Amino acid sequence: MEWWKDAIIYQIYPRSFQDSNGDGIGDIPGIISRLDHLQELGVGAVWLSPVYPSPNDDNGYDISDYKDINPEYGTLEDMDRLILEAKRRGIRILMDLVINHTSTAHQWFEKSRRRIAPYTDYYHWAPAGPDGTLPNNWTGFFAEDCWQWDDVRGEYYLHLFARSQADLNYHCPQVLEEVKEILRFWLDRGVAGFRCDVINLLWKDSLADGEKRLALTGLEHYLSLEGTHDILRQLRQVLDGYRAFTVGETVFVTPETARDLCGPDRGELNMVFSFQHMECDQYFVKWLKRDFRPKRFFEALIKWQRELPWNAIYLENHDQPRSIPRFASEGYWRESGKLLATLLLTLRGTPFIYQGQEIGMVDFDFDGADQLDDVESRNVDRLLSACHVPEGLRWRIIRRTSRDNARTPFQWDDGPNAGFTTAARPWLGVNRNFHFVNLADQEADPDSIWSWYKDLAALRREREVLRRGDFLWLECTHRVFVYRRRLGRESVTVALNFSDRPAWVGRRGTLLRSNYYRDGFDGRLRPWEAVILEDHGN
Numbered sequence: 001m002e003w004w005k006d007a008i009i010y011q012i013y014p015r016s017f018q019d020s021n022g023d024g025i026g027d028i029p030g031i032i033s034r035l036d037h038l039q040e041l042g043v044g045a046v047w048l049s050p051v052y053p054s055p056n057d058d059n060g061y062d063i064s065d066y067k068d069i070n071p072e073y074g075t076l077e078d079m080d081r082l083i084l085e086a087k088r089r090g091i092r093i094l095m096d097l098v099i100n101h102t103s104t105a106h107q108w109f110e111k112s113r114r115r116i117a118p119y120t121d122y123y124h125w126a127p128a129g130p131d132g133t134l135p136n137n138w139t140g141f142f143a144e145d146c147w148q149w150d151d152v153r154g155e156y157y158l159h160l161f162a163r164s165q166a167d168l169n170y171h172c173p174q175v176l177e178e179v180k181e182i183l184r185f186w187l188d189r190g191v192a193g194f195r196c197d198v199i200n201l202l203w204k205d206s207l208a209d210g211e212k213r214l215a216l217t218g219l220e221h222y223l224s225l226e227g228t229h230d231i232l233r234q235l236r237q238v239l240d241g242y243r244a245f246t247v248g249e250t251v252f253v254t255p256e257t258a259r260d261l262c263g264p265d266r267g268e269l270n271m272v273f274s275f276q277h278m279e280c281d282q283y284f285v286k287w288l289k290r291d292f293r294p295k296r297f298f299e300a301l302i303k304w305q306r307e308l309p310w311n312a313i314y315l316e317n318h319d320q321p322r323s324i325p326r327f328a329s330e331g332y333w334r335e336s337g338k339l340l341a342t343l344l345l346t347l348r349g350t351p352f353i354y355q356g357q358e359i360g361m362v363d364f365d366f367d368g369a370d371q372l373d374d375v376e377s378r379n380v381d382r383l384l385s386a387c388h389v390p391e392g393l394r395w396r397i398i399r400r401t402s403r404d405n406a407r408t409p410f411q412w413d414d415g416p417n418a419g420f421t422t423a424a425r426p427w428l429g430v431n432r433n434f435h436f437v438n439l440a441d442q443e444a445d446p447d448s449i450w451s452w453y454k455d456l457a458a459l460r461r462e463r464e465v466l467r468r469g470d471f472l473w474l475e476c477t478h479r480v481f482v483y484r485r486r487l488g489r490e491s492v493t494v495a496l497n498f499s500d501r502p503a504w505v506g507r508r509g510t511l512l513r514s515n516y517y518r519d520g521f522d523g524r525l526r527p528w529e530a531v532i533l534e535d536h537g538n
Contacts, residue, residue, distance in 0.1 A: 004193075004245050004270060004350055005310065006467050007044025008457055009094070011354045013318045014051050014073055015059060015427060016409045016420070024423035026409070028074035032085050037439070041358060042457030045092040045245075047195045049318055051079070055105050057164040058375050059407075061096075061197065062103035066182045076189075083190040092192035094245065099179050100198050101165040104157075108178075109166050113153040121172040124158035126207055137209045138218030142379050146218075160201065160222070162375050170202055170231055180238050187238075193245030196269065200250040200261060203227025224250070224257050232261070232268035247312050247350075248272045255307035264309065271312045271350065276300040278320060292327060294498040298473075298481045301347065305471040305483075311349030315340055318354070321405040322362045328528065329500060333360060335528040337449040338515035339496055342530035345456045346485065346494045348471040353453070356410050359439050360449040363405040365431050369395060373428050377402040404428060413440035452515060459513065459532075465490045480505060480525070484535065491535035497525035509533030 018030030028051065038046060050060035051073045060070070069079050083093050102108060111119035126135035126147070140146030140160045147156040148163045158167045168175050183194070203225045210218030239246060250261060250272040262269040277300040304311055315323040328336030337360035344351050366372065369381055377398050384394045409426050411434040412419030417426055418434035431437070442448035460466045465487040475482035479499035485492050492512065497503045503525045511521045513532040521531055 002270075003044070003092075004247075006461075007092075007350065008042055008345070008460070009045045009047055009350060009352045010038055010041070010043040011047045011049070011317060011352060013049045013355060013407060015049075016407050017355055018410065018412070019421035019423065019426070022422040023072075024421050024426045025072050026420070027072065028069070028078040028082050032078075032082050035085055035089055035091065038091060039089040041353075041454060042461065043091055043353070045094055045192060046086060047094040047247075047352070048096060050096045050098060055103055055164065057103070058162050059373070061098050062101075062105075062162065062165045063098055064103040064105040065107075067185050080189060087190070092245075093190070094193050094195055094247075095186050095191050096197060097182075097194035097199075097246075098197040099168065099182075100201050101159065101161060101167045104164045104166050113150050113157075115153070118174050121169055122175055123166045124169045124204060124207065125153060125155045126158070127155050136207055136218065137212065138221075139213075139216060141216065142376050144379050144383075158204075158207070161198075162379075167204070168202075169204075170227065171204075176231060176234060179235065183235065183238050183244075187242040187244055191244075193239070193247075193270075196246055196248040198251060199232070199248040199269070200224045200228055200253065200257075202231050219252070223252055224260070229260065229266075229268060233266075236267045246270050251275065255304060258304075258308055262308075262310075271310055273312045273314065273317075274304055274308075276304065293478070294327075294481070295476065295478045297327065297498075298476045301481075302473045302476065302483075305348055305473070311347070312352060313344055313347045313349040314352040314354070315344055316354035316357045316406060317352070318406050319403050321401065323357065324360055325362050328498070330362060332500065332528040333362075334447075334449060335515055335526075338452040339498070339528050339530040341449065341453050341456055342494065342513070342515065342532065343481075343496060345453075345460050346466055346492075346532065347483075348469065348485065351460075354406065356406075358450055358453040359411065359442050360437060361408070361411060362431065362433065362437070363399075364402070364408050364429065365433065366399075366404075366429060369398060371429055372398070372402060372404050373407070374403045377404060411438040413438050456513070463490075463492070465492055474507070475505060479503060482507060493533045493535055494530070495525060495533070496530050497528060500527045502526055507533060509535050 015026050017026040018034050019026050020029040051069055052063045053065040053068050053070045054060045054062050069076050086093050108119050108122045112122045129135055134147045135156050138146050142162050146160050148159055149156050159165050160167055201222050204222045205225055206221055210221055246269045248269040253274055258272050258274055262272050277297055323340050324337050328340055381394055381398055408428055409420035409430050414435045418430045418438060420426055442450035465485050469485035469487035472484045474484055480497055480503045482495045482505050493507050493509055495505045495507055504523055512534050515530045516526055
C-alpha cells in the first residue's frame with residue numbers, strides 16, 4: 001500500500017520544536033507532548049531531523065553514532081515511546097538518514113585515521129599534492145575547501161560539507177554493509193522509513209581534478225553517478241523487506257535524473273525533493289538572491305508536475321528561509337499564508353509541512369551575525385569578509401539566506417519564549433513577533449492560518465481528486481496560477497493570485513473554498529486570494 005500518496009508529512013526540527021526539561025533545547029519528550037497538535041492538523045507521518053549523537057557542528061547532520069539518541073534529545077527508550085505514541089494517533093515516524101558523511105567524532109573515523117582494520121578505507125583519504133598542495137581542486141557546499149589535513153593519518157580527508165563531516169567511501173564494501181545494519185536497527189524499532197540527506201552524492205568515481213566552476217568544482221565526479229544508483233538499489237532490497245518508505249534530498253536534479261532515482265521501475269527511492277521551484281529567487285549560488293518572480297515559480301512547478309509521476313511538494317524546510325516572506329507578502333500575511341497552504345495541499349504529490357509553517361511563522365528578526373548559530377552562514381560571512389564585502393552588505397545577504405531563518409523555536413503561545421522552553425534563554429532566539437504569531441491565538445480563531453491548514457487537510461482527505469487526481473495547468477501569468485485536478489468525472493480548479501492587486505480569471509464553478517469570506521465566485525481574485533472550485537462540465 002502506497003500510504004505516502006495519501007498522507008501529509010510534517011517535518012520536525014527537534015532542537016526547535018518543544019523543550020520538556022528547561023535546558024533551552026527541544027527534545028523527544030517535548031515532541032511526544034505535542035503529538036495531539038499533529039493529529040489535529042491531520043498529519044500522517046513525521047520526519048525527524050537527526051536525533052542521533054552528534055557534536056552539533058551542523059546541528060545533528062554530523063552524526064557520531066547512528067544507533068543511539070543524542071542525550072540532549074533523550075534516550076532510545078524515549079524514541080521507542082515516541083514511535084508507539086505516534087502510532088496510537090495514526091502517525092508514522094521517519095528518520096533522517098545521513099550517509100554521505102559522518103562526524104569526524106564517529107568511531108569509524110577515529111579508527112580510520114589510525115589505519116585500524118577494517119576501517120582504514122571507510123573515508124576518502126589522499127596524500128598532499130606536489131609541493132604540499134591539496135589533493136585536487138574540488139570545492140565544497142559550505143563555502144570552504146573540501147579537504148582537511150589530519151595529523152594522525154598524515155593525509156587529507158574529503159568533506160563536501162563542513163570540515164567535521166568526512167565523506168564516506170563506498171568503494172569500501174564494508175561501508176554499505178554498515179549502512180544496511182543501520183536501516184535494520186531503526187526499522188526493527190518501528191520507524192516507517194527515511195528521509196535521505198544529499199543522497200545522490202554518495203559515489204565518487206575518482207578524485208581527479210574537476211572542471212573549474214564558480215562554485216562546486218569537481219561536481220561531475222560525484223553527482224548522480226551510476227555507482228550511487230547501485231547503492232540505492234542494494235539499500236532498497238533491505239527496505240522492501242519492511243515495506244519502508246524513502247524520500248531523497250537530491251541536489252541539482254532535473255526531471256529526467258529524478259526519474260532515474262525514483263521511477264517506479266527503478267527500485268531506488270519512492271520520491272525525491274527537487275529544488276528548481278526553490279531556486280526561482282536565486283542566481284547560481286544560494287547566497288545571491290534576485291527578486292522573486294511568480295511566473296518562474298509557476299513554470300517550475302508545472303514542469304515537475306507534468307514530467308514526474310509523483311512529487312514531494314514543499315515550500316519550507318530546515319535549510320530554507322520561510323515561505324511567506326520568500327514567495328508571498330508579509331503585508332498580506334494571513335491571506336498569503338493561506339494561499340501558500342492552498343498551493344501546497346492541492347498540487348499532485350505528497351505535501352510536506354515544516355514546523356511553524358502551519359501558523360505562518362516568518363524569518364528571524366535577529367540584529368546581527370553574532371546571534372546566528374548556522375555553520376553555513378558563518379562560513380559565508382568569513383568568505384564574503386575575505387572578499388572585502390562590507391559588513392552591512394554581508395549581513396543583508398546572510399539575513400535573506402541563512403538556514404537559521406527556519407530554525408527559530410516554534411511559537412506555541414504568547415508566554416515567555418513563546419512556550420517553547422522554561423529556560424531563561426533558548427538555544428536560538430525566538431522571533432519577537434510571537435506575541436501575535438502563535439498557535440494558541442490561532443486555535444481560537446476560525447479565520448487563522450492554522451484553521452485554514454486544518455480545513456484544507458480535511459478537504460484533501462475527503463476528496464480523492466485532491467490526493468490522486470491528474471494535474472492540468474490552465475493559466476500561468478506573471479501573477480496568476482490556475483490549474484485543475486481531475487480524477488474520472490470529478491474535477492476541481494484551483495486559482496491563485498500571487499500579487500497585491502486584484503486579478504481576473506476566466507473560470508467558473510461552485511466555490512468550495514476561498515481564503516476570503518465570499519458566497520460565490522465571479523472570476524475576480526482579490527489580493528493574495530486562493531479559491532478552489534468544483535467544476536461542472538469543464
